[in-house]
Amino acid sequence: MHTHVTFSWRAFVKPLLAAAGLAMIMPSNASAQDLLKRVKNAVQSEVERQVEQEARDAARCALNGSNCRPNGTGQQSASGGGEGGGGGGGKGDHPLITPYQGSVLEREDRQDFTDYNRVIGMDQKRQAVVQRVEGRLTKLLYRNPEGRSTLELERNYKSALAARGFRIDYDKGGIVHWMGDIRKYNGMTAYGQDVRYFTGKLKYNNGTAYVSILVYREGSGFGRTNIHVLETADMDVGMVGVDPSAMAADLERDGQINLQGIYFDTGNYALKPESDPALDNVEALMRLQPQLRLTIIGHTDSTGDPRRNRRLSLDRATSVRNSLISRGVAPDRLSVVGMGSEQPIATNSTADGRANNRRVMLVRQ
Structure with a gap:
């Protein structure tokens, strides 16, 4: 095989x-x-020196596949800024994140709308706990500059994102024992022993951007950085209902949460399919906290017969419990109560007030 090296x-x-x-x-x-x-x-x-470097890069790219871009022809990051933010400029970079100076974009994958499994934790069996989110997805893979540690790269990415209001949901170093699980769920490339991963979110373009970054280094010194960005179209409403880490924080602070994103037809207790993301995240929370036990409390508005409303609220709470059990939560960790219309949190004289009163609460036991 002949390798053609381009040089300016x-x-x-x-x-x-x-x-x-x-x-x-x-x-x-x-x-x-x-x-x-x-x-x-x-x-x-x-x-x-440059020709020798180009030859090494071209050979490495040939081994890594057709999507790899040698340094001479690919998206070499331009200099700019200091150690943390300098770099980037390549047309494949995401506008939210400037790659570390000297990084080289090797692979990119973009989808206008899809679902993505964001790894937000690890359970007792060392399996990844994921949160499913939907929106515009960008996956970027960079070759790391030589001589830079994973700690240095990770800290600089964190600092740059923090300046834009980024909040970390999960942060883990030394994840060699479950990085194969990461690849299975979100397709991140990870090899070697020195692996660092973090994920979080921030407000971006009138919506929410979920950012996950994994940096690794092999024994030979060669390494890469994975950057995945999932952008929602609109600002998430009721982040407690879609984010296990926020749910955990509210339970710790208040002992209960109003579970957003649970949908029923009027007068019916069958869960609608659009309730799945919220239920998936409750299941993720239960996996992250194996000792957690919850009481699921159903509430209705005051429309109709009070006895029927109490029964409907109990049936709805039971539907949520059954759905969580079907996702793998142990039955003895979940109990149900139906309150009907007895504990309103808003007026029942307006449509908005009645909508607020129809709710499902999770209460720590």
């Missing part, structure tokens, strides 16, 4: 020409010739 001479011709011009105006011919000779030697040395 322009950057090295300029200093050579400048030195030649300087030599013409120097008073000492010997000094001028000496300067010109030194510049030529320096340029030749740099050219040889």
